[in-house]
Amino acid sequence: MTGPGVAAVLDVRDLRVWYATPRGPLLAVDGIDLSLGAGECLGLVGESGCGKSSLGRAILGLLPEGAGCDGVLSVAGVAVMSLSPHERRELRGEQVSLIFQEPMSRLDPLMRVEDHFVEMITAHRPEVSKQEARRMCYETLASLGVPPRRASQYPHEFSGGMRQRIMIGLGIVLRPRLVVADEPTTALDTLVQAQILEILRGLADDQGIAVLLITHNIGAVAETCDRVAVMYAAKIVEVGSVDQVLSRPGHPYTQGLVASVIHLQSETLSSIPGSPPDLADPPAGCRFHPRCPHVMDVCRTTEPPPVAVGDGTVACWLHVPVGSHPAPHPSG
């Protein structure tokens, strides 16, 4: 959590992201609050289609054509919503960068690795000489375990894990305050995945960068993050410290999600019945109620408010004292 007086690196209030579809607007992110401080690593987890990547792209100002968003979004104290496209481009790279799942598609196959760095650095900092930019490149690569002597090679000469390190290097060479990593290890093998997660953890610990790790891999979050936010059907249903949320999950969806992870101590296979709703036509009340083993009448009609639980919040009627539940709707 961000302490009092410390400005959050990322501050999101009531953010909504929508896409136009033939059936009307689809809300992929529906009123989300999130904050992230320097040196903190926050995991954003949820099943495919829950809206977590849309949230990441909105933070970067990289939503596709035909998408819209509103709400409050500030990165390093800058209100992103009011920036021009040009100012947003400047913000990306200098204050915030994105690390993608597939690094090869983001590197120019005809450019040496060091030229990627020189171009990136001089575009944002015209006063930096080429020589100085190259020195920054070598230093960054070395810190990520890429031998600087390989900086003159082309992207195809590197393995998947090395390319992902290069992408991370390009993302951090200008010392941004925030790194958004969207499924950064999904395409990588087990051992390389562990290497990259260690690097992301190091960005937060050693350089004070705020890291937002978007993933469906609960294990990766447990190993890497300080806090975790759980997204279901375009909303955050639970947020809190990794220790609390993954060891003592408060929301029935989080409980189901954590129980469904197969790990090296698993004795049973557990799953959540049903499947996530269509975001173009989400259920009324709590969006998880059709799949929830603890569903009550109030869940079917009224959306639960976020309630403080331990060091975080849970949006579930089970955590609201019965006396505070809304009166049932009059019938008829």
Place this chain on the structure above:
Amino acid sequence: MAFVETRDLRTSFSLSGSFLSRLAGRPGVSITAVDGVSLSVEQGHIYGVVGESGSGKTTLGRSILRLVEPTSGVVLFDGEDILALSPRQFRPYRRRMQIVFQDPQAALSPAMTVGAAVAHPLVIHGLANGQEARRRAGDMLERVGLEPAQRFLDAYPTDLSGGQKQRAVIARALMLGPEFVVADEPVSMLDASVRTKILSLLLDLQRSLGLTYLFITHDLAAARFVCDSIAILYLGQVVEQGPARGVYAQPRHPYTRALLAAVPQPDPARRAKKDIPGGEIPDAASPPANCRFHPRCPRAFSPCGLEGKDLVDALEARWTGLPEDEFAWERALLGGLLPQGRRLVVRPGRSGGSAEVVAFFERLRDEGPPAFRSIESIAAVGPMVVLGLSEGHDPTPVDVGGSLVSCHLYP
């Protein structure tokens, strides 16, 4: 007796170079994706093949089914040497063995209804058609949990979720009543909550139909849950195999240990600093000599087959952990490092001559990490220092507490 067995199975592909290199008469490059694999699968058991991408696990599964033709070796299916059979003789065996692919999206034709796709094997093999084929497809859909079948028979794959598509693919694989199923990463494309449902289904089908599975995966946690036996594959070779219980309780090969250490733990209380080996799986077209894991192995030593370039890597690994001044001194001492096969030629740098370089490597050999113990000779040749490395040899499988381990740490 084993139900399915491979003996020294090898499958190579030739990458036949460019047009110009063929014109010049140069031989094409060949990749041995499966390199001498021997394993035996008991009837009614689940045998796990675990490896990272590039380990050859998918090619192994396909070679056993003869979906790709192995280059050499033996595949015994129910006692019959199926690689020796003509295509005509092999046909009855095809029906007894099936495969479930990783990507259900790619495995189903978008232009075919689910009912038609599931009934297709019956029609192809002339076992049923029309209403009879549709009825049997409907029964199988219900068997794999796509109920009521009426809702799915006329649906197209785009109408189905990822988990439902994989159920349809499983239904199609079971239509001909196979006894042996190769499941190639059947759940890796699915979300965690769907993954457990499909695994439960596969386990349920295996028990109720008495199936035998070859379960191919990169997910050690899932393999532990479903498999009776397990083989760990690295660059086309089995490094460790045995009863799953034993391999997980006491992994022996450094690669198996590294893989297990890298599995993310969802319980934050188990979070621990890991010692993950660096590097990645090398190019299968030019695999490392002798033990193929040696360039990444933290315990690699003399017999493992180290080469000059491995010593360069070991030096770089050492430098990342040194204080700045010691690193600067060593970097200045070693002006150039030129690996030549099992030799490393060192050009002394600014801060010392060949005598200092010789003394430096003598100290590393005696006190450094295991990789430097492979230095057999250190000689000043003119202005250069030449390091000769001891010759390695291939590790052979050794029985260690019930597991077969191919590693020089277990002589």
